[in-house]
Amino acid sequence: MRQDASLAKERLIQGVALALLLLMGAFVIAGPSGLIAWTENQHMLEERRAKLAELRLARDHLKNRVGLLDQNHVDPDLAGELLRSNLNVVRPDEMVMMLDK
Template identity: 60%
Template sequence: MKRSRSEPKFARDRVSMGVAIAALVLMAGWCVAGPSGLLAWSENLRTLDQRQKQVEQLTLKRDELKNRVALLDPRHADPDLAGELLRSNLNVVHPDEMVMMLR
């Protein structure tokens, strides 16, 4: 009688151990090949470097635009920048000036 009771328990233990091992193998595979696993690590680092370069470029562009906005403040506009904008946008020149197109 003991033998008949231990056999189903032994079979149940083997099934539960098999399920546990399968779950561990699945989790290990996910850690290696998943979207945030070891194989994706180098791609994430490369993407991070690209994004940092983009942030640096956009920061420089933002600083240039901030400077230009500060120079165009109506209370104390920079005369050189105002003259440059007039000449480029409205084609306004003084009679004694010579225009040379550099392109």
């Protein structure tokens, strides 16, 4: 009888240990920092890197236009473009052609 009780106790301990190992394995795969979350984070990181590259290009474009609008050395082509597009200013001898982009 004594041996049956110790055998049952040992099986219970092994069952609890197995359950804990399975639970830890589930957390490794599907936990908040598990493999599934890690792959999702990698995907989000790649998306954000692409967005960052896009924003850097836009920033560089704007920085170039600001540099061309320097108060001391305004680029005449850009000034003419801005006047025509924003103020709708056209000389009488000019012909305006709208191009679809």
